[in-house]
Amino acid sequence: MHPxxxxxxxxxxxAGVYPMYIQKAEKKNRTKAEVDEIxxxxxGYDEKTLQKAIDEKINLEDFFGKAPKMNPxxxxxxxxICGDRIEEIEDKLIQQVRYLDKxxxxxxxxxxxxKILRS
Incomplete structure (x- = not known):
């Protein structure tokens, strides 16, 4: 990816990309609740802290950087995804964004x- x-x-x-995730899921008969669960x-966000992040329109850097607990x-x-092998992405934030995209x-x-939640 270019710098x-x-x-x-x-x-x-x-807050700009979140509705796109929901729209993508709903087009395939999945739900906003499932997007939120993911x-x-x-x-590690919960309903309250996710809504706060959306309301404050924080950027992706802060959204992932301030995430309560990234899942191990x-x-x-x-x-x-998007032509990049996720496990080879060197930039940590870009990798986290791609995790969510995937x-x-x-x-x-x-x-x-x-299966999605790697249980």
Whole structure:
């Protein structure tokens, strides 16, 4: 990924991408609650703290940087997204964003939640 694109991702508002995650899931008959469950699992946010992050329009850098507790099982999220192999992404924030992208993709593809959440 080009450094300018990395910087752009850092500054993107989580509140701006969140509705896109929900829309992607709902198009495939999945729910906002499932999207939220994925976010809670990955980041340690809960309903209250996630809503606060959305209301404050924090950027992705802060959303992941201030995540209450990144799930240690996130390293089990592997594969290719946007042409990049997730486990080979060197920039930690970009890798975390791609983790979430991959989980939402799996949800939209109809995967069972216990598989998505690496249970």
């Amino acid at each position: 300018k694109n990395i910087e752009r991702v850092y500054k993107m508002s989580f 976010i809670y699992w990955l980041t 099982n996130a390293v089990k999220i592997t594969g290719v 989980l939402i993709d799996e949800l939209a593809k109809g995967k069972a939640m216990e």
